[in-house]
Amino acid sequence: MLKFLIIGQGLAGTLVGHRLEQAGHEVHYVDAPEQTASSAIAAGIVNPITGRRFVKSWKIDDLIPEAKTLYANLEQQLGHKIWYASPLVRTLYNRGDRNDWQARSADPGYADYMEDEPNPGQIPAITAPVFAYAGVRHAARVDVAGLVGSVRKKLVQEDRLLSGAMEYEDIPEVLGAAAGAGGRLKKKGYYNHVVCCEGWRARYNPYFSYLPHGGNKGEVLIIKTKAPLLDRMFKHRVFLVPLANGTYWVGATSENRFTDDSPTPTNRQFLEDRLAEILTGTEYEIIGHHAAVRPTVKDRRMFIGQHPEVPGLWIFNGLGTKGASLAPLGSRWLTEAILEGKDIPAEVDIQRF
Ligand SMILES: Cc1cc2nc3c(=O)[nH]c(=O)nc-3n(C[C@H](O)[C@H](O)[C@H](O)COP(=O)(O)OP(=O)(O)OC[C@H]3O[C@@H](n4cnc5c(N)ncnc54)[C@H](O)[C@@H]3O)c2cc1C
Structure with missing residues (x-):
């Protein structure tokens, strides 16, 4: 069993954590509840045909079946509806x-x-x-806020959510790469992997601020x-x-x-x-x-991948205007890369920068 710390419990962090738990791993979160999350106010519309030129959304033929399966699995676990075909x-x-x-x-x-x-x-x-x-x-509507909210309740009950902003200087320590005291996280050197899912605020994460964040x-x-x-x-x-x-x-x-x-x-x-x-x-x-x-990205593709110099430090971000449909497949690509060493599709891999 591997131990994961996820920074940010919006839709991205929630789905990655769910997949890791389903695979039998231990997942803890740090999340800053005083910040407004995009996931808290999104309508969660899944719209296969968009824009003035009526173009099919990127990879929609693959995204919809993946989303239906993952949200149905979460509906069963959480006991409420998440995916509303409409x-x-x-x-x-x-x-x-x-x-x-x-x-x-x-x-x-x-x-x-x-x-x-x-x-x-x-x-x-x-x-x-x-x-x-x-x-x-x-088309469909995903109850993104309802999903994130009920997972949060469960995490609090199970004492797996630290409330507050991540202090990035703690990252080497929580990953076990550096010794010493300091930081607020209880479990120093405890985690095998840290996954960064801070939405648009990832621009303030010094490890990933080099990526072309939009907003x-x-x-x-x-x-x-x-x-x-x-x-x-x-x-x-x-x-x-x-x-x-x-x-x-x-x-x-x-x-x-x-x-x-x-x-x-x-x-x-x-x-x-x-x-x-x-x-x-x-x-x-x-x-x-x-x-x-x-959390938009200049080339309109997700950010998925491992930090080029810090093994065990990952990012899942850049869900932009379409998180409800992108996050299920994106979270699969990320977790398969971490757990099985699979290649991340080049279009979304942060190695493109
Ligand atoms: C008005 C609006 C309408 C939208 N409508 C749709 C729609 O209809 N369909 C659709 O698919 N998408 C829609 N979206 C987009 C959707 O909300 C996003 O794609 C998705 O929710 C992003 O999820 P996220 O987890 O990446 O980011 P967020 O939901 O922003 O979550 C990031 C989390 O990280 C936390 N965090 C940040 N920094 C730190 C730190 N240093 N330490 C600890 N925690 C931290 C934040 O507090 C937050 O909880 C909409 C967005 C908006 C704003």
């Missing part, structure tokens, strides 16, 4: 959009994901008329309606995603330049304006406004 209906704004959509759906490998005339459910009744709707098949700030609203509004996800400039108990996730904004990770009045107004465009004639109450930073 139709996604989106607006086509004009004739050009419709032509592009139809042309794209004729491309090989696309037809199964694209629906020209989807059932829009209650959407036409709650929103202003639109040019046309299109449907994305095999994209996003803000969301949570609204509540008296009567049920929607039973499927809807995209009309922003996403409207049904959560539980008559609440809906509305978002998100996207900013590559930011000075902090707090919600702002300007972005709240932006989201309120988009919402007013979507929900014409429906009463709703805004019950939440949150912000966090997505």
Whole structure:
């Protein structure tokens, strides 16, 4: 049995830890709860067709089956639902959009994901008329916050979570590479491996600050309606995603330049304006406004791999805007590299830098 310390218990750390535990290893975490985690506010949308040009998400054919299997395994262990298969209906704004959509759906490998005339459910009744709707098949919502929250509860009960920010100068010591006192971690020299999963704050980790970290700030609203509004996800400039108990996730904004990770009045107004465009004639109450930073990477691929000079020190990061779908396969690549010595796919291996 190997002993692991994971720094950061967002989605990345949670899934890596789960896989390591399933393989029979001991896993401890250090996590700074006062920081806002991207995983705490993400809608968890799995959207196979994205962008203005309606492009298939990278490796989506492999990511979806991997995600379904891993989240089903976690659902069984934790006793609650995590993966919600949900139709996604989106607006086509004009004739050009419709032509592009139809042309794209004729491309090989696309037809199964694209629906020209989807059932829009209650959407036409709650929103202003639109040019046309299109449907994305095999979409889903992952309850990322619910998953991370219930794993955290379990870790606290089992006394495997140290609450607080990792002090990076302790790394050689916890890995057993250096002797001496100091640091706050109880188990000095105890761990065989340390896995860094700090989300966008990995830029402050001196061991991995050399990687080209991005960072994209996003803000969301949570609204509540008296009567049920929607039973499927809807995209009309922003996403409207049904959560539980008559609440809906509305978002998100996207900013590559930011000075902090707090919600702002300007972005709240932006989201309120988009919402007013979507929900014409429906009463709703805004019950939440949150912000966090997505851990983006300049080349839009995950960071997976071992530190070039510190054996046993690994990173799993760069989940960007798509952690819900990327993290299940990414966490498999990382754990197979650590436990079985398998090669990490070159596209995501940090050796590319
Ligand atoms: C507004 C918004 C909407 C989003 N919507 C979606 C979506 O619909 N679908 C989707 O797939 N993805 C979405 N995402 C992206 C998704 O949230 C991320 O891809 C994913 O959750 C990142 O997980 P992570 O574990 O890498 O980072 P995080 O969730 O940020 O977790 C990192 C953890 O590390 C901890 N940490 C950092 N530094 C230290 C330290 N020094 N010591 C100890 N702990 C530390 C933090 O406290 C945190 O708990 C969205 C993100 C945002 C902001």
